[in-house]
Amino acid sequence: MRTERNLTRLDRVFARLDREPERPAHIDVPKMSRHRVALLAGTLAFYLAIVWLVVITSWLVRLDWQVMFFRPYQQWAEIHWFVDYYVVLGQRGPTAVMIASWLAWRSWRQHTLRPMLTLATSLLLLNITVGAAKIGMGRLGPHYATTIGSNEMGLGGDIFPSGHTANAVVTWGILAYLASTPRARRWLSALSAVTSLGVGMATVYLGTHWLSDVLLGWVAGLLVLLALPWFEPLIARAEDQIFDLRDRWRARGSRTAPAPLSPVETPVRLKPRPASQNETAARAAAPRAPVYLAPGPHTTRSERTPVTPVGSRRPPQTDRTARGTASTARPLTGG
Numbered sequence: 001m002r003t004e005r006n007l008t009r010l011d012r013v014f015a016r017l018d019r020e021p022e023r024p025a026h027i028d029v030p031k032m033s034r035h036r037v038a039l040l041a042g043t044l045a046f047y048l049a050i051v052w053l054v055v056i057t058s059w060l061v062r063l064d065w066q067v068m069f070f071r072p073y074q075q076w077a078e079i080h081w082f083v084d085y086y087v088v089l090g091q092r093g094p095t096a097v098m099i100a101s102w103l104a105w106r107s108w109r110q111h112t113l114r115p116m117l118t119l120a121t122s123l124l125l126l127n128i129t130v131g132a133a134k135i136g137m138g139r140l141g142p143h144y145a146t147t148i149g150s151n152e153m154g155l156g157g158d159i160f161p162s163g164h165t166a167n168a169v170v171t172w173g174i175l176a177y178l179a180s181t182p183r184a185r186r187w188l189s190a191l192s193a194v195t196s197l198g199v200g201m202a203t204v205y206l207g208t209h210w211l212s213d214v215l216l217g218w219v220a221g222l223l224v225l226l227a228l229p230w231f232e233p234l235i236a237r238a239e240d241q242i243f244d245l246r247d248r249w250r251a252r253g254s255r256t257a258p259a260p261l262s263p264v265e266t267p268v269r270l271k272p273r274p275a276s277q278n279e280t281a282a283r284a285a286a287p288r289a290p291v292y293l294a295p296g297p298h299t300t301r302s303e304r305t306p307v308t309p310v311g312s313r314r315p316p317q318t319d320r321t322a323r324g325t326a327s328t329a330r331p332l333t334g335g
Contacts, residue, residue: 029114030177032229040226047219051137054160054212057151064210065149068142072205083202090164090199095171096123103178113239115178121231122170122177125224130166133220134158142207162209162217168196169221177225196221 030036053060073080088094096119103115139160140152153160172195176188200214209217 029232030229036226043219043222043226047223050212050216054151055153060212061151064212067204067211073207083205087199087202089195090168092167095167099171099174113242114235117235117238118178119174121235122174122224122228126166126170130161130163130220133161142210159209160213160216161220162200162203162213164203165196165200165214165217166221168199169218170224172196173225177228
């Protein structure tokens with residue numbers, strides 16, 4: 001008697017994952033509303049204000065030096081091991097791999113490339129804007145500072161703004177940007193903000209960044225997220241072109257594919273066709289020819305006439321008789 005296996009909780013989870021949902025017809029794509037434009041303008045003004053306060057060596061630079069002399073990694077040395085691991089959440093390589101893996105699975109489930117294309121667009125904008133600011137301002141970090149109290153600008157550094165903080169804002173904030181419900185967007189926004197600020201404070205704790213670097217990095221990542229709706233039409237066109245290219249490749253492959261072979265059938269044994277009565281009578285009436293070993297009458301070897309081989313130099317012997325016949329006596333000649 002065959003019994004069915006009881007499904008475990010893990011089996012039910014995989015069975016639910018195997019049911020692919022349909023491609024969402026109405027995706028809540030953020031648009032560049034007036035409120036968003038105003039928020040972007042205010043964030044950009046805050047970005048420029050931080051840069052100006054550092055350039056003029058204001059109170060913000062003095063605060064940077066005070067925090068550096070405080071040396072948090074010495075004051076709270078017992079949490080150093082935790083901060084070393086936590087700061088990885090802001091490194092571009094590990095975070096990009098984690099977020100890309102999740103968004104790739106989501107793209108496969110929903111039959112859309114928008115999550116992956118949005119992530120690629122945000123990382124490209126991050127690299128261009130933050131990279132250009134780092135190279136343009138050339139600020140040195142706390143470990144390489146040359147003059148106490150100076151802003152260390154234009155000395156060939158690359159730490160202003162903080163790349164760890166900006167990368168944490170973008171990579172974790174993209175989850176909130178792509179959230180499907182307002183509630184999920186709010187929770188993910190708060191989580192990404194706390195995570196990115198924690199990454200920034202971890203770099204200050206380790207002494208690799210000034211406090212102003214972290215503030216500017218956080219604002220730089222927020223600017224990228226706020227500007228993403230301007231690139232949504234470009235993302236949609238790129239997705240359509242990729243799907244069109246895929247359809248053309250599939251159509252070309254279906255045209256060039258060979259016709260499927262018919263299944264091999266079992267050979268059928270053919271039976272001899274029964275002869276009709278007329279064919280049987282004709283075969284019986286037809287006389288059979290005698291069977292010989294060779295065509296023509298068969299003679300014994302003794303009756304055969306010797307034949308001189310063609311091309312032989314031996315002259316023919318006309319006086320030679322066949323074997324078995326009486327030979328004529330030769331006349332005797334006296335001598």
